[in-house]
Amino acid sequence: MSETQKAPGPMTRPVPAPAVTLESKPFFDAAAEGRFLIKRCQACGEAHWYPRSICPFCHSDRTVWEEGSGEGVVYTYSVMWRSPSGPYAIGYVTLDEGPNMLTNFLDVAPEDLKIGLRVKVKFQATEGGPPVPVFVPASGPA
Numbered sequence: 001m002s003e004t005q006k007a008p009g010p011m012t013r014p015v016p017a018p019a020v021t022l023e024s025k026p027f028f029d030a031a032a033e034g035r036f037l038i039k040r041c042q043a044c045g046e047a048h049w050y051p052r053s054i055c056p057f058c059h060s061d062r063t064v065w066e067e068g069s070g071e072g073v074v075y076t077y078s079v080m081w082r083s084p085s086g087p088y089a090i091g092y093v094t095l096d097e098g099p100n101m102l103t104n105f106l107d108v109a110p111e112d113l114k115i116g117l118r119v120k121v122k123f124q125a126t127e128g129g130p131p132v133p134v135f136v137p138a139s140g141p142a
Contacts, residue, residue, distance in 0.1 A: 013088040026065055027051050027065075036121045044057050070133075071120045077092075087110050089105040090104050112137070122135065
């Protein structure tokens with residue numbers, strides 16, 4: 001970046017509406033209420049993301065919804081610099097419950113996004129669909 005270029009501010013991005021399925025509907029219903037749910041297997045005890053009825057670890061159908069903390073750390077990320085809406089970042093968050101979750105990062109300048117950064121969930125409105133989880137710095141606005 002040259003000395004005359006201004007550093008980008010906090011990233012924002014319109015997020016497309018998700019496809020809501022029978023399996024994911026409870027998650028998106030909770031998201032509309034501002035609650036973050038994850039699935040946990042009662043057979044092996046593992047939490048998993050993306051929510052589905054069959055455990056990806058032991059293949060049991062004994063999975064239940066539970067309230068997640070909505071917090072974690074940035075595992076990895078990539079900043080897309082060339083976008084009509086300006087720079088945006090996607091990547092994985094390792095949730096405090098254990099699973100890694102692919103997500104968008106918002107309300108953080110690209111240069112402030114770091115691996116290991118504590119983040120928390122924020123529900124982003126979508127056009128014509130339910131809000132979706134995105135992540136913002138844990139010390140920033142919710």
